[in-house]
Amino acid sequence: MSQQPMIRVSELHFAYLRGTPMEVTALRGICLEVRRGERVGIIGRAGSGKSTLVQHFNGLLRPDSTGQVLVAGSDLGDPATDFRRIHQQIGLVFQTPEQQLFERLVGDDIAFGPKQLGIERPERRERVRWAMEMVGLDFDAFKDRLTLSLSGGEMRKVAVAGVLALRPEVLVLDESTSGLDPSSRREMLRRLDRLHHEENTTLVLVSSSMEEIAEHVDRVYVLENGSVAMHGSVREVFAHPEQVRKLGLDVPQVTAIAHELALVGLTDGSVPLSVPEGAELLLAALGLHSAQPGALGTGDAR
């Protein structure tokens, strides 16, 4: 495993419409790192700069003279960098990615990315098949369907598959579960975990769901007004609910419950990130150990 971080951002500043009367600063001196194989979360209230930040990861936006963005060793501030390669290495899935669909047939739209990379037809087909399998769309059933005849959830899967087909090393997802109903959301997150596990794809998740962050990333950066206000492992960050709340966010309910109980001395202050973990913690605190660890069935009715 490479020691060099996959993405390193230093002192990144960015302003929209710089030099015009309508200039607005979006990022102020961001420093951030993503290592290969990690799962990193980026959270923050609306307007804190999350989308602006992640658009620097694949070179859509470029750093100005003060900041630096290094991706797999390449300096994105250097005009000579091969940006096509960067787009392939860092796959960016936008919010409501369905908006990018333009081909008539599903299979063609997913194949668009690989085609732009100059990949030949047989391999393209394989990539499309793999990408569709990854998102849960049956290749034969869906590849010749009309893109615009699909349901919203299916269209989103097609859009994500379109990015996966590039076989990126890092997958950046900007609020990709927003607007999905609970079961679709759970399915997408499960599939992302699978991708991470099978392909060692580095994941960067921008999300406004704290529960999602708690259960699907390892480290998290909290943005506020264009800067990094908090960062660390998820447990470290969620151990300070009051601070998180001041930044316009919250912690998962189970974490909040454990925190309240720790304040009155009932628990040891551990930070549970999921309901089963929370239940174990509380039962232990009440002197009631579960019969077998992990026997608290949450069932797999999901």
Place this chain on the structure above:
Amino acid sequence: MESIQFQRYITIGQYVAGRSLIHRLDPRTKLSAFLFLTLAITFSRSYTANAILLLVTLGLVLAARVSIRYLLSGLRPALPFILLLAIMQLLFYGNAYVPYRMEPVTLWRVGWIHVTNGSIQAVIVSTSRFVELLFLTSLLTNTTRLTDLTHGIEAMLRPYRRLGLPAHELSLVATIALRFLPLLAEQAENILKAQASRGAPIAQRGRLQFVATARQLAVLLVPLFVDAFRRAEDLILAMQARCYAGGRGRTCYVQLQFDRTDALVYGLTLVFSAAMLVLRNWFPI
């Protein structure tokens, strides 16, 4: 790819907040004044008339307290065209222009190139007309919010409703178009970013290089149209839910006030433009 930020390049349509005399005028006054002055500008061929009109335009710019530099920057996108046109007029149209109050004099003739005092005058007059019109148009929208312009137009058309003109429906079309324009622009930007992220050959070094094939435009236009239609469908439902049923029986929240200052400005520009039109052939040069 540098950020695509469309707003940067366009001064027409941009409202610049302010409290100047011009800002505070009724939109109907400004629209009428704009029309009168445009007529005067269109029919003025002499150097004198254009000098007067240029001064009047600059006077209005000062009265509106809008920066001249800002207005000049709006010229930039059109500059290549202006220059091209000017050069062509200067060099090749010597015969076509009978100069105002002057005997046609050929200044230089080589092959197709035929420069006369007529063509020089044509260039100067055209350029100054263009600048005057651009400034006035920008000024109109810089000092009046587009929604106020639509209210103004609707108010001016309202008397014709009795003749069957759907004044409110038309102004609602304009209002909705204005409202959704920035949204569609933003959507276009998002779509381009998403496609570029997939490797589409869209933008290089801050300039959008639209390659002319329909295939490549499809990556932007198809999703944009789909998005626009989807928004339209949603909007129809929302308007139905809010009981929109055409202009009949509606009241109006925005009440325009036409006061003495408006009457004065209206009257002055009317008289001035009429004078310029009537006297257009009477100026010395």
Place this chain on the structure above:
Amino acid sequence: MPDSRAEPIVKIRGLRHTFGAGSVRPVHALDAIDLDIFQGEYLAILGHNGSGKSTLARHLNVLLVPTEGEVYVRGMDTRLPQNVLPIRRCVGMVFQVPDNQIVASVVEEDVAFGAENLGVPEPELHERVEWALAAVGMLTFRDREPHRLSAGQKQRVALAGVMAMKPDVLVLDEATSMLDPEGRSQVLSAVRSLNQNEGTTVVAITHLMDEAVEAGRVIVLQRGRIALEGPPHNVLTQVEQMRTLQLDVPQAAELSWLLHQREPSIPGDLLTVREVVEGVRLHAETHTNGRQQPTT
């Protein structure tokens, strides 16, 4: 508190709705729904995508008419064309996508749009617009351009636009599902105050727990039928049932259920963070040192 003995403001009997009734593949979105909605209540209608909840909502303001069965709003039958406008005056709706409801480029002008359509006379128009904007906390934004607002702010503007029509019933069709948590809580807070202070009946279509816990009564739809009904405390804590219906429950409810399975003396139907914290504390106090104390 809504008086359930009074005449319901909305009466639905045997409602069926089929899309594409004569076509090759008709979709039976609603299947024999019977429902009464009472004045002043706050009702949440939950269901996974495709359960029919949005379809049901659109019958309330005659955006759809029944294929079979009847819907009465204030006694008016929705199938009669002459009732369409009066019913839409009475039932306002806020939709999911904030931008696609806003017609004008100035906030206060958009808020006035609906009331203008109703022919509300001038001075009252201004009063209503101010009142509506103040009720949602957006009065200082009255002369702003909507596209410069955050999603939560836009949605509040849309809400004000509906409230300026002074409807009896406010239907929220997944109105917070595209909002960030802060925006969501702003909108829900505005809706809560309209329900409590103005007595507006609220019908919230959602799959989000934050919205559902606000309600006084919750209905869960599955495949076009009502599967569960009751106060949030009864419905949202039925963890296994909700899972079968493809819905989440709040983490607090799930936690309470898990704890209850292992230790029955901890209530299994706690719904909120506060309740679970209290429940656990209480249990700890009455069961110190692992020995069960007699509870008083």
